[in-house]
Structure formats: structure tokens, C-alpha cells
Amino acid sequence: MKKSAIPDPFEQTRLEKGVGEMNEQNDPIVMVLRHKDVRRCAHKWQTFQSGAQPGRIVIPSEVAIRDTRQIPFELDPPQHGAYRTLVEAWFKRPLQEAYQAQLSQQINAIVDEALSRDQVEVVSEFSLPLQSRALTLLLNIPYSEAATWISWGTHVFRSEDDPLDKSKANILYDYIDRQIDQAIKNPGEDLYSVLLNSEIEGHKLNREEVKGVMILTFAGGRDTVINAVTNSIAYFADHPESLELIRKQPDITGKAVEELIRYFAPLTHMGRVATQDTQVCEHAVKADSRISLCWASANRDASVFENPNEVILDRKINPHVSFGFSHHNCLGATHARQILKTLLQVLAQKVQSIDLLATEDNIEEWGNFKRKVGYHQINVHFNAK
């Protein structure tokens, strides 16, 4: 198996039972594994809610370390829609030409730097700076702020071994509190100020609501983008012919981005809480217990995707659920897609090949399932065209 491969640990259980089981902080989870069921459950918010106790639909649960409700993520319709409408246009800004030009400049600079060096550790020296700098565009704040986020390293927001350790998460929460204070004192054109100034159902968003949106924007867009970028570099290192294909047929870049995102599924799954006794695949789900929508498993469902374990860059029909499904689908997807599209364009233009020197996989454990989601470390050498 190639080093860049992301195996599917769910196949057998998906075929045989349709659901997996895991336990976590004494709050068990029924993992929904089939494409059709994942979409159905994501759609049925009346039965499978997001608006549970803050932190509970995240896996591992953040109930012990967070009180702030993430918005619009931990809300259900119709409230969800009201908040989402407030920010939707803002999250579409990556479609603007000026935004795309700046992003392209950033990614060109990062690739140029990588080309100039003997060896690059992709996660910390390529993907983290790329993600952080790009986020300054999404928040519309000065580029220099990225240095702070880069300095946090990749293991911020959550203690790897102890989901009950508050100190990591507090780095982010305290930081956002300070930024909100500043935006109150000196309003500008940034996302904090825009949120502080917006109104919902006749009242101004309060501080806790603004904080809820900002925590989500930071947390939701960090590891996901870092893994997507890192895994793309690993993939092209293993598949120089794919880089050549994009060079020759730039028209397929959009499809290639969707296919890589399908294959990587940077967010493995996300929880919901059952509002009533119900069932999934004939498996009983009790009221007030958790299920998870396993995007990673659904993306490999052979009843929907031909050769699901292969990357087919110009896959034409690709109803993947890496960005979720239905009303909670990813708000950051426009930004994430633009990052990957630009990355592929710049790589195709400037990079001949990438040598994989050393890799250390990042393997998640969900009950008995072990899933590779990316890398802790990956050392490469970039060869210029």
C-alpha cells in the first residue's frame, strides 16, 4: 500500500451491520456508516438534534471543557437558519476576485519557500502556516495575526490524551475574548466587528453569541484544512502522474478537489443527540443518546461510489459528504475549496515532483475502529519544474 493511502476501516461493519458502536466519556455513540443513512439522519433534525448541551455533539465530547454554544453549528431549525443567514454571505467572500488573488499570492509564496529548502516538515512548516494565513483573509484581519496562530502549534484546542483538560481549549477561548474586547473598542471591517454589529430578530448579537461563531470558525477550519492540505501533498508525492494530469488538463481541477476531499474526509464524523426512541438500520437508539454521522464511511460506500478506495481525479458524479449534508453543511467549504483549488494550480505550475522522506501517520481511535486521518509528521523534498 502506498504511504499516502487512507484506508477505510469501516467497510466490513458498514456492509454487515450498517452501524458501529463506541463509547466515550460514558456517553455511548451509535456510528451511522452507510451513505443513505448518513444523509437521512443528517436531514432529520427533529429526531437527531444538534442543539443539545453545548459540546455534546462533538466527538470526543467537549461538555466538560466548554459552555459556549457554537453558532450556528449547535442549533436546530428554525433558529439555526436565522443565525446561518446572518453569516452566509460573509463565508462566500472567497468567490471574490480580490480574495482569490490574495490567496493565490499567499500560496505561491509558501510553495516558493518550500522549493527553496532541502526538506520541509509539511504539517508544521507548510500546512499550518498556509491554513493560518488564509484564515486572515476569511476573517478580514491583518496578515500579521497569523503568526500568533502558527505559534500555537498544531496540538492546540484539545489535549491529545485528555479530552477533559481545559487548559488547551482555554488558549483559544481567552484569545477570542481579547479579540472581541478589541473589536468593541475599535470596530473595523473584520468578522468580529461585523458580528458585533449584526442583528437577529430585533436584537444585536450578544457577546456570547459572537464568541460562539468565532470559536467555531477557528476550531472547524483548523485541523480539517491542515489535514486536507497535508494529505494532498502526500498524495501528489506518491502520484506524480496526477500532478502531470492537472498540468495537462487544468479543467479537471475542480473535480480533483472534490475527489481528494471525498477520499480524505478530513472530518471523520460528527454527533447528534436523539430526541426520542428511534432506530437506525434496525439498531435501537434511545432518546437522549448519541449517534454519529460518519462522513468518512459514507464516502467509501460502494453502493454509491465505483471503486470507492481509489482516487479518480476526474470523477464525474461524486456525492460525497465530507462537508456534511443538509442544513448544517460546511460554511467554510467555499474557503476550503478555494484553498485546495489554488494549491493544486500552484503545485501543477511550479512543482515537478515531491519526494516522500519520512511519515508518521495520525491514526484516530473510535472504539474498535482505527482510522488514519492524516499525519503527525511528514518530511518531503519539493523538486521544481
Add this chain to the structure above:
Amino acid sequence: MAKITFITSDHETITVEGTSGSVMQLAVKNNIQGIDGDCGGVCSCATCHVHVPTEFQDKTGKASEIEKDMLEFEDNANESSRLSCQLDISEALDGIVLHIAN
């Protein structure tokens, strides 16, 4: 060359011409309101949902199973629903009128 008319949910009527690509791409290029084409046309976002009036349905043909499964969960979906990224532009579509779902 095909002339395609879009009627938006605000009842605005816009006619544009296209020669190749998908109807979604043509709509996005012309900034037609209600067609976003987020996924670029691979059938994973449904932000390209249109209704095809009965009289034009033999021009477009039928939705594939995968497209139908996607539409099943969409607001405003009915018998006449299609994802416009799955409609390739050709002479056959000349004169068609499409109602944008969202």
C-alpha cells in the same frame, strides 16, 4: 448553440446562450440568482436545483438514481426537479425554460 431561459424565485426572467458545458456553469457565468454550483457540478451540493416544466422534460431526459437520491432531501423538490449541473448544453436544449428552485 442553445437559448436557455431562467425564471428566478423572484420571478425575474433571463435568457442566455450557451454552447458547451453544463446548464449550471452557464447560469453561474451569468450570475443567475439561486444557482451557486458550490461543488462545481459533481452532484454533491444541490445548489443548482431547477424545475423543468412538463413540456420540456423530453428535452432534458430523466435524472439518474444518484441525482434523484440527492434531490430527495431538497426543499422544494418535486417530480419536475433536476440538478442543472447534470444537464449538458446542446442544441437539444434550445428554447428551454427552467424555474430556479431556491
